[in-house]
Amino acid sequence: MGPGLWLCQQAPRCGDKIYNPLEQCCNDDTILPLNRTNLCGPNCTFWPCFELCCPESFDPKKYVVKLKVLGVKSRCYSSPISGDCASRKMFSHLERY
Amino acid sequence: MRKECDRGAVAGSSVVTAPQATDPARMGPLRRLLTEALLLAQAAPQEASQHCGRLEYWNPDNRCCSSCLQRFGPPPCPDYEFSENCGFNDFADHVTYPFKECPFGQCNPDNAELCSPCGAGATAPAPAGSRSGTQRRCREKPVPPKEPCPLKSGKPRVYSSQEPSPSAISSVSWTPERNVTQQALPNFALPVVLVLMVLVLLVTSAVILLLAQRCHRRAKVLHPYPGLVCGDTNIHTVFSLPSSSPGSLEASDAGDKVSLVPLLGRELPSLASQPLSRLLDELEVLEELIVLLDPEPGPGGGMARGTTRHLAARYGVPAAWSTFAYSLRPSRSPLRALIEMVVAREPSASLGQFGTHLAQLGRADALQVLSKLG
Numbered sequence: 514m515g516p517g518l519w520l521c522q523q524a525p526r527c528g529d530k531i532y533n534p535l536e537q538c539c540n541d542d543t544i545l546p547l548n549r550t551n552l553c554g555p556n557c558t559f560w561p562c563f564e565l566c567c568p569e570s571f572d573p574k575k576y577v578v579k580l581k582v583l584g585v586k587s588r589c590y591s592s593p594i595s596g597d598c599a600s601r602k603m604f605s606h607l608e609r610y
Numbered sequence: 611m612r613k614e615c616d617r618g619a620v621a622g623s624s625v626v627t628a629p630q631a632t633d634p635a636r637m638g639p640l641r642r643l644l645t646e647a648l649l650l651a652q653a654a655p656q657e658a659s660q661h662c663g664r665l666e667y668w669n670p671d672n673r674c675c676s677s678c679l680q681r682f683g684p685p686p687c688p689d690y691e692f693s694e695n696c697g698f699n700d701f702a703d704h705v706t707y708p709f710k711e712c713p714f715g716q717c718n719p720d721n722a723e724l725c726s727p728c729g730a731g732a733t734a735p736a737p738a739g740s741r742s743g744t745q746r747r748c749r750e751k752p753v754p755p756k757e758p759c760p761l762k763s764g765k766p767r768v769y770s771s772q773e774p775s776p777s778a779i780s781s782v783s784w785t786p787e788r789n790v791t792q793q794a795l796p797n798f799a800l801p802v803v804l805v806l807m808v809l810v811l812l813v814t815s816a817v818i819l820l821l822a823q824r825c826h827r828r829a830k831v832l833h834p835y836p837g838l839v840c841g842d843t844n845i846h847t848v849f850s851l852p853s854s855s856p857g858s859l860e861a862s863d864a865g866d867k868v869s870l871v872p873l874l875g876r877e878l879p880s881l882a883s884q885p886l887s888r889l890l891d892e893l894e895v896l897e898e899l900i901v902l903l904d905p906e907p908g909p910g911g912g913m914a915r916g917t918t919r920h921l922a923a924r925y926g927v928p929a930a931w932s933t934f935a936y937s938l939r940p941s942r943s944p945l946r947a948l949i950e951m952v953v954a955r956e957p958s959a960s961l962g963q964f965g966t967h968l969a970q971l972g973r974a975d976a977l978q979v980l981s982k983l984g
Contacts, residue, residue: 528749535930541681542749543671547930552703563934566704576704580947582954583927590758593950595942 538562553578564595659695661745665723667698674748678708684721685709687759691718691725721756811891822982881984882962887953888983889961890946898979900943906936916971918945924967925952 524531527539537544540561553559553566554576562581567589569575579592661668662675669676678696685691689712696708712718712725889896903918919932927948935944952959961983968976 534928538930541669541676542751543669545671547934551701552705554704560934561702563931568707580951580954582951583931584955588757591954593947593954595938595947 559595565589565592567592659698659700661700662695664694665692665696666747667695668700668702668745669748670700670702672748674746676748677750679723679753680751682708682757683754684723684756685718686721686757688719688721689717689725692723818983822984881965881980882960884961884983885953885957886949886959886961886964887957889949889964890953892983895979895982896946896949899976900945902976902979903945903973904939904943916968916973916976918948920971921945921967922948924970927951 525534525539526532527537527544528542530544532539532544537546538561539545545562547560547562549561550558551561551566557576557578559566559578565579565581565587567577567579569577578595579587579589580595581587582592659666659668659675665678666675667678667681678692682692682696686709690709691712693706693708693710697704697706699705715728716725717728718725889899903916903921906917906919919929919936922932922935922944923929925948932944935942935947938944938947961980965977965980968980
């Protein structure tokens with residue numbers, strides 16, 4: 514251990530807990546692993562750490578996944594599209610846990 | 611009207627099938643109890659949470675019930691209310707939309723959580739809490755502001771890229787089931803908008819081509835290689851790779867130690883001040899940059915040099931995001947995703963800044979492609 518100064522950096526908080534940003538993210542006051550996926554509609558998956566699940570319309574069959582903009586509070590109406598749900602693979606719920 | 615059975619089972623939710631009809635007199639007490647429990651479970655909506663009330667959703671990670679209002683804000687449009695559990699199942703999947711139209715005879719002019727009988731004046735009381743009655747509430751959060759309603763005066767409206775939102779590039783059409791006859795309005799307006807956009811693009815492309823031709827002619831006369839200027843010691847070298855000496859303008863034998871002249875500042879001064887979003891419109895240039903910057907050659911990408919991943923780091927994007935962006939390949943380009951995200955985060959980001967990053971990464975080939983925009 515050298516004699517130099519140790520610089521402390523505040524750990525990021527999620528609600529009332531801290532988390533490791535290299536392995537986790539904070540989504541809706543919930544700490545999630547970076548590789549967590551969820552369903553966006555019946556046939557599409559998305560990564561809640563990096564994407565938003567947004568309704569394209571009120572047609573129950575149309576969903577669009579949008580990119581979260583880092584550093585700002587992302588909203589569906591102002592975020593860029595991440596991809597078309599139809600081209601994504603179906604996610605197996607059993608693999609999640 | 612919510613579709614349940616005809617959509618099939620939703621992944622993550624338990625599918626309950628009705629037991630075969632049997633003579634109750636033959637069933638033991640245990641079997642009778644099981645049958646009644648199954649019937650009750652089936653009676654509840656398929657998407658309904660087993661833990662939380664109507665206006666809440668189950669958070670499986672924190673194991674608590676979160677408020678729909680605190681998650682989404684109030685319903686954005688009049689005469690809409692929250693869906694059951696705002697569209698979540700108990701695995702945090704989005705199985706349906708957070709909002710739905712008021713049932714017939716009910717209204718919601720004040721953006722309350724639930725609709726109430728039209729003209730009643732008072733909002734219907736929210737349903738009782740969690741079905742189980744024992745689940746705790748998640749931490750309280752402030753209610754976010756109401757989002758803009760994509761509907762205008764109760765009629766559907768088509769969003770286009772000309773909407774005032776700086777980063778909205780998606781096209782959203784909202785055609786509620788009731789307003790079938792009103793679909794003629796957006797259907798008529800959309801082709802007109804598209805034609806206008808095509809005309810504008812054509813004119814812009816023609817102007818850019820003319821300017822590019824002029825610059826190329828001038829570049830050929832002055833410099834044989836627009837990407838590199840050699841031998842001119844009066845040129846101030848702003849950046850160079852760490853291993854090369856300042857002011858060095860020659861490429862090394864290995865080809866990987868290059869000091870690049872700030873093209874954007876000298877050769878293409880007009881490019882430096884142009885917005886980065888322009889790159890999203892110049893599809894041919896963007897495609898070439900994607901071909902150059904996205905690949906990560908070598909086993910595990912270990913031999914990659916100056917790729918989109920490194921470019922993202924220059925923009926201050928965490929490595930985890932780059933890993934996520936690369937996982938979207940081949941359907942989605944990491945470079946395009948990066949540019950869209952940077953533009954959304956910082957609308958004032960410029961092509962000059964982009965070119966500077968490319969030069970710092972030693973990607974003269976990408977800079978040459980970018981110079982086509984000048």
